[in-house]
Amino acid sequence: MSDLPTVTVLGTGTMGTGVAHSLLREGFDVTVWNRTGSRAAPLADAGARVAPTAAQAAHGADVVLSILFDTAAVLDVLDAAGPSVGTGAVWVQASTIGRDGTAIVVERARQLGVTLVEANLLGTRQPAEEGKLTVLAAGDPDVLAGVAPVLDAISAKVVIAGTEVGQGTALKLACNAWLATITAGTAQSIALARAEGIDPHLFLDAIAGGTSDSPYAHLKGAEMIAGEFAPQFALDGLRKDIGLISEAAAQAHLDPALLDALTDLYGSAAARGHGRDDIAAVYTAFGTARAPSPGRD
Template sequence: MVAVLGTGIMGDAMARNIAAAGLGLRAWNRNRAADVVLTALANEKAVADVMDQAHDGLAGHPVRVQTCTVSPDGGRRLAEQAARLDVAYAEAPLLGTKEPAVAGTLTILAASPRQEAREEVRPVLEAVGTRTVWLDEVGQPSSLKLAYNAWVLATVEGVAESLTLADALGVDPHLVIDVIDGSGLNSPYVQSKGPKMLDDDLDTPSFPLEAAAKDAGLITDTARAAGLHLGIAEVVRESLRRAADDGLGRADVAATYHMSRQAAS
């Protein structure tokens, strides 16, 4: 039996794939027994609060799979909480947005202090993704996820600025996406986000801007704590913050294009 706590964009898609794989599923778990409890919530505080509230329903000592993007220290704090609750813990942040979550093709970055927990969660991870990268220690998956998201957010911001520049110089910005297609720098992500920006197709987010802004803050704060100043990441953080303040938090992250266009006007 698998319990999924949190049925937003990612949790809903994963829950459907877990059910499709023939694994018993509870979509919300407070009082019922479960072998695996998977949390797909917004941030570290939400995960910690829900798990504290669910404490009385965790009889049987299930394995807790934590998929939210948090800082490395946050991942370790959640592991410590799991230990206090006498629950085995697997850190498992996800690479991918709504579309791969629905398709069951996510990449999962995972670590657990207990080998037996790895085996228990393996069928669940195989149901929601096509690749699991196991790391040695809790905290490492979150570190790798932040490094990955630094690239993702820099890509989105870079596409937004490229389109804005082309338009300002009198060139059809659709041609930017066209010339990238087929080049060595092309990627499905560019071909997804670029047209969303140009078509203003932002109301059905695959990666909500408010979640991207939260991740940008984690990236820069974690970098600063490590003695680093990431110039691009700092710019992206500020751009996403301004977009969220401008009421675009629930739009797709591609809505950062609006901020580039405002700066150009």
């Protein structure tokens, strides 16, 4: 009989599906639920139990992971499943919902008598599937210690952002601001190289191994050059996050100039029909997507 905690994953989108696979691979007893049941059903073949409702999924679990799109979704599922969470169980909030949304969720959990910590997930489809996410955790240290086996199973690294739920969210927003910036910056450089008649691969060659290099620039840059935007992190998801980042920046009285530019760029790509594509599709905002690449096939 396994000594591992039983885990429920609520939300089997790109990240939730990857997390469930990683937990199953590490030997956890996993139950999954998704509002659209067909998206959870394939996990049965991997060994998960698929529950018909969030409440049934949460019943009897030691750890409940919610990986949902926004605050409204988290509150809806918490209201539905919270009363089924047993004494001693822990709800791990892993959705990117911003500081204000997190405060609302914390209060709702308190009203329901649900023990809650947060574990924001940094990474995309492949790291989720491989158990190599970075987890940004916050909350009561003793509670976090109790869910450590679950967090370790889905991650390459766990960063403890603080002892208060909300500090992990703050760190996630800072990280996603960087992600949005470096992706858009890579797109601009590739578009500029192409516009000047330069093979855009040479931009990636030029920064390789230098102090300005970034593995992410090479990953997303290759997708931009190929004009292939299979979703790892959906552009509409990052647009939502940029909105949360902008709200946090406004509350902190930070200059919004860069965030306003990012809002416009990702919004332009979405308006071109790329909202469900990968964030690399921000390249289309520069007006040169799928242009032939000089110099290399």
